[in-house]
Amino acid sequence: MARFMAAMKRVAPWAARNADGAIALGLAIVVGVLGIMPHEIFGPKGEDVQRQLVTAATLVILALVATALLRDRARQAPVEKTITSGVLAELPVRLARLEQIETLAHSTRRALDTLQLVRVLGSRQEIAQSHAEARKDTARWSFKGGTGTYMRAVTLPECVAAARRDKRHLTIRIEVIDPSDAEVCETYAHYRRSLSDVPDGTGETWTTDRVRKESYATILAAFWHRQRYGLLDIAVGLSRTMTTFRWDLSTTRLIMTVEDPNMAMTALAGTFYYENCDTELRLSFEQARRVPLEMYKKAPLSDEPTIEEVQELFERIGMPLPKSYNGHDVVDIARKALRAVDPYGGP
The missing domain is CATH 3.30.870.10 (Endonuclease Chain A)
Incomplete structure (x- = not known):
């Protein structure tokens, strides 16, 4: 029991940060279990009930996955915007500055050769x-x-x-x-x-x-x-x-x-x-x-x-x-x- 509680404590922070993913994972396990259970357990119309439960759980899982994808995209958008508008936008300017530095170095070397007396x-x-x-x-x-x-x-x-x-x-x-x-x-x-x-x-x-x-x-x-x-x-x-x-x-x-x-x-x-x-x-x-x-x-x-x-x-x-x-x-x-x-x- 103590080991189980320690494991739960380690998993809990991850589950809190990724609640939608954790729920989707849990539901996927439940769907899997429901899918392999004998349909007689669910009563006279057990097969229909089992199929409805699996279908409903699958839709919920898909919704959660879609939610997770949208959330990750929302998180990445500011980073992409920063990269696109920041470093990449400055790249032509940086390349032009590098070319200027190379030209200056060449001119300096030529000037030193010219000024060298003997x-x-x-x-x-x-x-x-x-x-x-x-x-x-x-x-x-x-x-x-x-x-x-x-x-x-x-x-x-x-x-x-x-x-x-x-x-x-x-x-x-x-x-x-x-x-x-x-x-x-x-x-x-x-x-x-x-x-x-x-x-x-x-x-x-x-x-x-x-x-x-x-x-x-x-x-x-x-x-x-x-x-x-x-x-x-x-x-x-x-x-x-x-x-x-x-x-x-x-x-x-x-x-x-x-x-x-x-x-x-x-x-x-x-x-x-x-x-x-x-x-x-x-x-x-x-x-x-x-x-x-x-x-x-x-x-x-x-x-x-x-x-x-x-x-x-x-x-x-x-x-x-x-x-x-x-x-x-x-x-x-x-x-x-x-x-x-x-x-x-x-x-």
Whole structure:
């Protein structure tokens, strides 16, 4: 009895909260019992009485079930209304706000990249990638450095090839050491040897004679490419002072390299550093001795320039090669001009 009372106490709260369901359940049990009872119990017309009782109880059960469904629907209506009019109604606004946040984040990232003064490149791979990005679709290139070995080996031929492929104009300005100035050539060679007395990426050591030949080769390469691409506007300036930096400036970025092949700096176009370096390179080029590249038609060069063609070219532009140079030296200049080895070991 005690267990029964305890069970009733546990069931009572549930039955109170779900009275219609509890009554329907009770009536369903009663109907079930009535349905299996012998109809003789209900008297002479027991079968009819039993059928009436079951039918009536069934209708009551259906009514209670319908009442329970209506009550549950009435309870859910406010919740559905809240969800529909609240969270779901605000969903388009929230999505629009999320899109605004993403746009703001993208703009902020772009602004930070633009405002960044200088980014340091710490490996050959990063430097090579930065040069490749700078060459991509650029309409102009400015270089200032020692003798322009990398310029002849990679930058100049690839920029010209890309411009020819797209049939577009290309402007290139190159400033290198004046090969006729023995003092600056010796100063540069001494500086390079002081950093390392072993052969560099080209397999050669730095001497005064090599500096002169490398600069002559840059001049020769400029004439050779100018004669072969009509939309190339190229100019070469010769400096009587050396620099320990090499500047490469394209339409999109500036790259400043040093003798360490694993260290460089870069800045994007539009930044303070890029714009000021652009101005510096322009003013420096204006002060350099100009090579008369407008005379490129006066001394045509073959696809593989001969010794006589190279000598005549430098005679015509007023920069005759040293009298001490023999045929081997001239061939060496032509090789450096058109078959330059990438000093950073690239293919």
